[in-house]
Amino acid sequence: MIKSARNLLSLITVVAFLCSSCSLGKKVQISEYAGLISCHQQRAFNARSVKPRPINELNIDTALINHFGFASLNIANAFGFLDLLQRNVKAKEDFKRSPTIENRLRKIETTIKLSEKINLASLEISSFAAELDCEEERITQVADFVKGKEKQRETRLTVAAIGIGAIGGVASGLLSSNDNTGHAGDYVGIATGITEAILGVLILKNSKVTELQHPRNVLKDIWYGEDSAIFPPSVWYFITYKNPAQPNELSLREKIIESWKGFNQVAVGQKEEMNQFTSQYFQDKGIYGTDDLYNRAKMYDQIESYVKMIKQDLTALSLELEAQDDL
DSSP, X not given: OHHHHHHHHHXXXXXXXXXXXXXXXXXXXXXXXXXXOOSOOSOOOOHHHHOOOOGGGSOOOHHHHHHSOHHHHHHHHHTTOHHXXXXXXXXXXHHHHOOOHHHHHHHHHHHHHHHHHHHHHHHHHHHHHHHHHHHHHHHHHHHHHHHHHHHHHHHHHHHHHHHHHHHHHHHXXXXXXXXXXXXXXXXXXXXXXXXXXXXXXXXXXXXXXEEEEOSSOHXXXXXXXXXXXXXXXXXXXXXXXXXXXXXXXXXXXXXXXXXXXXXXXXXXXXXXXXXXXXXXXXXXXXXXXXXXXXXXXXXXXXXXXHHHHHHHHHHXXXXXXXXXXXX
C-alpha cells in the first residue's frame, strides 16, 4: 500500500512539475491578425516645410483683432485661411460703405470660400481623429485577443486544480482506510496540496505577451514634441502652440502629457524604468502584456479627444462670422 501511495505521489509530483514548467508570459503570435487593417490612408507630412508660422510672429491687421478673438484667429492661421478671413472682413466693410453689386459679389465669394475652408479644416480634423480611433480599436482588439488566450489557459489550470484536488481527496481517503500506518494517505494529501498550490500560483501569474507593430507612433511625437510626419501640419501646430503672452498656459500637447502622468500611464520614476517604458511605447514596435495594451489604447483615446476639441475653436470662428453678418 505504501508503495502504491508513493507511486501516486510520484505521479502527482510529475504533474506538478509539468504544470510549474509551463512558461509564464508566453508570447502570442498575432501579427497576421493585427496587420489586416491599415488605419492610415494618406501620405506622410513634411512638417518642417509646411507647418504654419506661430501667430505671435505675424503682423495681424487691426480690423481682424477687432472682429475676432485670439482663438479664432489662431485656428484660421493654423489651417491657412487667415488672409482669406481678412479679405472677407474687408469685403464686408466695402459693401457696407458702398452696397454695389460688385462689392456684394465679392463679399459672397469670400464668404463661400471661407465656409469651404472651415469645412475642409473640420474634415481634416475628423479624418485624423478617425485614424487615432482606428488605431485605438486595433490595439484594444489585440488586447482582447491576448486576454482571451489568458482566460483559456486560466480555465484549463482551474479545471486541472479541481480535478487533482478531487482525485487526491478520494485517493487519500481510500489509502488511509486501507493502510494501518496512515502514511499513504498523508503522502497523497501532501502531494495534492503542493500540486494545487502550484496551479494556484500559475493561475495568479497567468499572463501572455505579444509584439505590437506601431511604425506610425503618435505617442512618440506627443512625448518628444519634435516635428511630426504623422500629424497633419495644421493639427500639429495647433496642439503644440504655446502663447508667449501666457507662459503659464499649457499647450494641448503638454496637457496630454500631464494627463498621462496624472493617471500613472507613463513611467516617470527611476531612469531604468523610464528607459524600458520608452523602448516599449515610443519605438516602432514593442512587447506588450494585456494591461500595457489597454493602457496604450487609452493614451490614443486621450489624444483623439484633444484633437476633436480643435473643432470647438472652428465652431467659435463660425459663430463670430455669423455675428458679423448680423451687424
